[in-house]
Amino acid sequence: MKRLLLAAVFLGAMSASVMAIELPPEIAKRGSLKVALVPNYPPMEFRDPATNALSGFDVEFGEAIGRKLGVKIEWQETSFAEFMPSIATGRADAILSGFTDYASRHETATFVDYLRSGPRFFVQQSRASEFRDAVALCGKKVGASRRTMFPAQIAAWSEKNCGSNPIQFVGTDGSADARTQLRQGRIDAAVQGDETLPYIMDQEPGAYVPVGQTLAQQFTGIALPVKEKALHQAMLEAVDALIADGTYKALLAKWKLSDNAIEKATINAGQ
Numbered sequence: 001m002k003r004l005l006l007a008a009v010f011l012g013a014m015s016a017s018v019m020a021i022e023l024p025p026e027i028a029k030r031g032s033l034k035v036a037l038v039p040n041y042p043p044m045e046f047r048d049p050a051t052n053a054l055s056g057f058d059v060e061f062g063e064a065i066g067r068k069l070g071v072k073i074e075w076q077e078t079s080f081a082e083f084m085p086s087i088a089t090g091r092a093d094a095i096l097s098g099f100t101d102y103a104s105r106h107e108t109a110t111f112v113d114y115l116r117s118g119p120r121f122f123v124q125q126s127r128a129s130e131f132r133d134a135v136a137l138c139g140k141k142v143g144a145s146r147r148t149m150f151p152a153q154i155a156a157w158s159e160k161n162c163g164s165n166p167i168q169f170v171g172t173d174g175s176a177d178a179r180t181q182l183r184q185g186r187i188d189a190a191v192q193g194d195e196t197l198p199y200i201m202d203q204e205p206g207a208y209v210p211v212g213q214t215l216a217q218q219f220t221g222i223a224l225p226v227k228e229k230a231l232h233q234a235m236l237e238a239v240d241a242l243i244a245d246g247t248y249k250a251l252l253a254k255w256k257l258s259d260n261a262i263e264k265a266t267i268n269a270g271q
Contacts, residue, residue: 101270111221118214134212
């Protein structure tokens with residue numbers, strides 16, 4: 001009898017744990033969550049060159065979130081320009097794609113933040129002796145994706161640190177293009193999120209070296225429709241559950257992102 005009672009209590013506790021995360025009725029009924037991504041930002045999301053399968057931290061983290069929520073993740077490849085329209089029109093329920101939480105985006109999306117990051121300078125290792133600190137980049141050509149906030153952040157850093165010898169910014173078509181221009185010697189340095197640099201440096205051993213610290217602190221978040229309050233809460237609880245059970249830590253370690261960990265999920269913490 002005692003064993004039966006203990007079993008009932010255990011099953012009841014498990015049931016309560018599962019039922020604690022309540023999804024919006026239409027998502028629960030569908031049994032799936034439509035998630036937009038652009039798989040061109042390793043190690044966050046990319047297509048495995050060997051299999052062409054979606055891979056990366058965000059992909060595995062998203063699948064883990066789906067298991068916590070009890071739904072299937074339907075990945076929807078799109079373009080960066082279509083991120084906000086996709087959740088505004090309902091084509092997607094969420095964006096999970098290395099997407100930075102900026103206050104300027106809060107009118108269109110609510111972010112559940114799951115990673116801390118920041119833009120960082122890097123140079124070719126062959127020129128590391130020229131750039132022992134970030135101030136050495138003043139007056140030099142620095143490239144970064146024009147589709148991000150990096151141009152504005154580089155300009156702000158340059159204004160604060162370079163005075164009358166500002167950085168010469170060069171806009172690029174994404175981080176891969178910035179690295180190509182760096183290898184070709186068309187720019188002296190590049191900037192991309194510090195969450196991506198360890199992976200890139202592993203893929204191209206001896207090619208690059210970081211310079212200085214991050215230019216700004218920011219958060220990467222899961223973008224959700226502003227009006228979907230129940231979905232905000234469900235996603236927040238799912239992320240916190242993955243942090244609590246160790247899944248989050250294990251995935252961070254696998255993708256060399258441990259330095260970017262947060263202790264607890266937040267909503268709209270971006271500035």
